[in-house]
Amino acid sequence: MRPWNFSAGPSTLPLAVLEQAAAEMTDWNGSGMSVMEMSHRGKHFMQIYTEAEADLRELLHVPEDFAILFMQGGATAENAIIPLNLIGRKPAQKADYVLSGSWSVKSHKEATRYGDIAVAASSGESATVDGAEQQAWTWFPDPATWKIRADASYLHFCSNETIGGVEFTDWPDMAELGAPDVPLVIDASSHFLSRSIDFSRVGLIYAGAQKNAGPAGVTVVIVRRDLIGHALPICPSAFDYTNVAGADSMFNTPPTYAIYIAGLVFKWLKKQGGIAAIEQANIAKARALYDYLDGASLYSNQVQPAVRSRMNVPFLLADESLNATFLAESEQAGLLALKGHKSVGGMRASIYNALPLEGIHALISFMQDFEQRHG
Numbered sequence: 001m002r003p004w005n006f007s008a009g010p011s012t013l014p015l016a017v018l019e020q021a022a023a024e025m026t027d028w029n030g031s032g033m034s035v036m037e038m039s040h041r042g043k044h045f046m047q048i049y050t051e052a053e054a055d056l057r058e059l060l061h062v063p064e065d066f067a068i069l070f071m072q073g074g075a076t077a078e079n080a081i082i083p084l085n086l087i088g089r090k091p092a093q094k095a096d097y098v099l100s101g102s103w104s105v106k107s108h109k110e111a112t113r114y115g116d117i118a119v120a121a122s123s124g125e126s127a128t129v130d131g132a133e134q135q136a137w138t139w140f141p142d143p144a145t146w147k148i149r150a151d152a153s154y155l156h157f158c159s160n161e162t163i164g165g166v167e168f169t170d171w172p173d174m175a176e177l178g179a180p181d182v183p184l185v186i187d188a189s190s191h192f193l194s195r196s197i198d199f200s201r202v203g204l205i206y207a208g209a210q211k212n213a214g215p216a217g218v219t220v221v222i223v224r225r226d227l228i229g230h231a232l233p234i235c236p237s238a239f240d241y242t243n244v245a246g247a248d249s250m251f252n253t254p255p256t257y258a259i260y261i262a263g264l265v266f267k268w269l270k271k272q273g274g275i276a277a278i279e280q281a282n283i284a285k286a287r288a289l290y291d292y293l294d295g296a297s298l299y300s301n302q303v304q305p306a307v308r309s310r311m312n313v314p315f316l317l318a319d320e321s322l323n324a325t326f327l328a329e330s331e332q333a334g335l336l337a338l339k340g341h342k343s344v345g346g347m348r349a350s351i352y353n354a355l356p357l358e359g360i361h362a363l364i365s366f367m368q369d370f371e372q373r374h375g
Helices: 015-023 043-060 074-089 102-111 241-246 256-271 274-295 320-332 357-374
Strands: 066-071 094-099 116-122 127-129 132-134 152-158 184-187 204-208 219-224 312-317 347-350
Touching (some): 015 256, 043 274, 066 241, 074 152, 074 184, 074 204, 102 152, 256 274, 274 357, 312 320, 320 357
Antiparallel strands (some): 204 219, 312 347
């Protein structure tokens, strides 16, 4: 019995994927080579890459007018790569950012190096939301309040804040907000592949793989093709979407093994019934954990209920002096990586696709027992 891994990323992978990768480690498909030893342009890896791209497109129903890129540097690198590629779409070289937590703040800070960057909205202060007082970064700004500049090249937000546990899924139609030519750019790293995506409302979506899609090392960028071709002159050639898309992500040597593992994850997802089935499983897991938290006296979740993340569930102990004991006992019980991010403290359970409902039940059982002994 493996322990239950609640790490926020790199995170747990499906056991079936790990076992297949182990079996193929020294000899992939009778080639006599490990995937790590293959030429990225050879026929064996090209088969791996082609199947991975096709499976991802099928899983998410990605339209043909979107390119799928497998890049490097994580979502953090995309914070620079995106403005370098998109801010030149319009002469003003502007972009607007919605701030909803640590990751969107970092995205905004990086983008200010490359153009006129404005804050369209922010949840960085406490506010009354749905009749309740919410602390900073525990709610998401209503799109109706966003201040969008018509001459902005794009509007960026993070749809799931891994640290704060805020998830925003009601992506707006920008035409209805009076900005039809301002495409949405979305950092979906920590809930990518956990739910369906309406690509009619997206210009670009990006995600580090190390949450739901595979290991650290590859970053998925899905970008509408008409947004490609506007890179600033200072954009490095290896990060220019025109070059990456034109070479089918082979402009330079891609992270081959990470793409291979991601491809195995895509096939595993298809065997589970696809995105619709995995979304239902995620709903059940999140509901079970939040229902328990809401009924407990020792634990609490501070996030506005309407925007609670299905993937990252932060919670606090009423008596913070018990934090170290909770973490020590939970690890001894086979429940790993429950410590909250250092910037916010407390606890956090990241319950990505590969963590089954049994893991949630194990966590709740432990928390019940801990509350009985220490509450």
